[in-house]
Amino acid sequence: MKIVGLSGSIVGSKTRTAMDYTMESLKRQYPEAETTLIDLADYQVQFSDGRNYLDYDGDTKYVTETIMDADAIIIGTPIFQASIPATLKNIFDLLPVDAFRDKVVGMLATAGSAKHYLILEQHLKSILGYMKAQIVQTYVFIEEVDFHRKEIVNHDVLARIDRLVEDTVVLTETYQEIKQKKEDQYDF
């Protein structure tokens, strides 16, 4: 199983901190899974100009191909101006419309204010749904107060991330069984 962690912002450190723990939890709970973390801050990704993702080069090609190649993706994102950051939206724009077909997508958000809690529910999930993702319904919402000096200090947050990781992997395994069962119906 290929799982990609996608840290969706080039600003700040909280999302990366949460994603680092997520990847750690993933490796601890599922050492056999093949994991990759993409922190958009580490790449020069160009803005989408409408071409097929295979036609880009450099970092843009690497990032899109790695995502397209995954069975599951865990997206980490801050919330800016009551929405996802442009860097993350650009990744969606770079990918084909059905990019998340047969992929499971889990998510976590970091935010300065509890007022942003529903942004993932009402904003990110609708994008993922449009792109045909199998969405892990429960997500993790982390507030500024849960961090101290680039570490998560709220044990409840750590437990919630562990559960998000578990939910993502279990749903991926289950979805692959569903898909297999569906395909076995066809004699071709």
Added chain:
Amino acid sequence: MEGLIIMEKYRINPDNGLEFGLYTLGDHLPNPNTGERIPAEQRIHEIIELSQLAEQAGIDFFSVGESHQDYFTTQAHSVVLSAIAQATEKIKIASSSTIISTLDPVRVYEDFATIDLISKGRAEIVAGRASRVGNFELLGYNLRDYEELYDEKFELLRKINEEEVVNWSGKYRAPLKDAHVLPRPKNGWMPIWRAVGGSPTSAVKAGYAGVPIFMAHLGGPATVFKRTVDAYREAASMNGYDPEQLPIATAGFFYAAETSQQALKELYPHINEGMKKTNGQGFPKQNFAQGVDPHNVMNIGSPQQIIEKILYQHELFGHQRYIAQMDFGGMPFDQLKRNIDIIGSEILPEIKKHTRK
């Protein structure tokens, strides 16, 4: 009356019934069942041979596409077409499509007029905008000009067709002053079609210009594509053209076998694996299985099922030409030959019988 002249100009005689064609994108993909890919030389020769076999089976039309990407081999599609022009005698030959946006319309016209002379009046141009856009960077164009490049160059191409001496100026090419574009096609003029992919907007643009359309589709209910046909005809009629007299061609996946199950089984891996390599995503099995539905636009199934589908589509669209794509994704040549045999002996006679006037 003028309408009838238009149809005749496009070398279509509705009395002969629905024309049947074959098209290849010129893809060069491994056979997914063996993992092996034939050399480019062999693929090109097989395409040429396919056109000869198509002609022998009574197929009306054969076309070759242009894609500047990995896994394709007919980038110089006009060169391949000129070999086909020499190798055949009566089948109509065309591009599917020529990406006019990143070519010089003068050169394209010179090439295709020459192919028309070699083939003694059988060449046509289908000009498209590209669904794979590797050609923009390769040939030095900006993808941001995607629409405008097409519109300007397509217009120029059509102008060259209408006027032997051309005066023209535009944004993307040096101006032409009393330019004599030679050679002229056999009859001084040749059919030029607009390639239309998924977008009804593209069909509407063709309608406004009174240009025939070559509609390609992957799959889905035929009724969905009927909307594009309707939008096209409505636009044509709004601009003073008689839509009944503008030719329409449809193109899509085709595969015949003894049963629909067999057809799905033999075709699916080629489409799925081929699309993964050329588009980055496969074809979902669930959607593909729906392809055998009588109302689905993919012509996959037993010969009888395919006959019924094509006749249903003809009733729905009232089109003049159907063009089958069956060689995608490293399909072995003997399977292509078998399909051509089935088309010639079982499918064509029925299609012609029911659509001939």
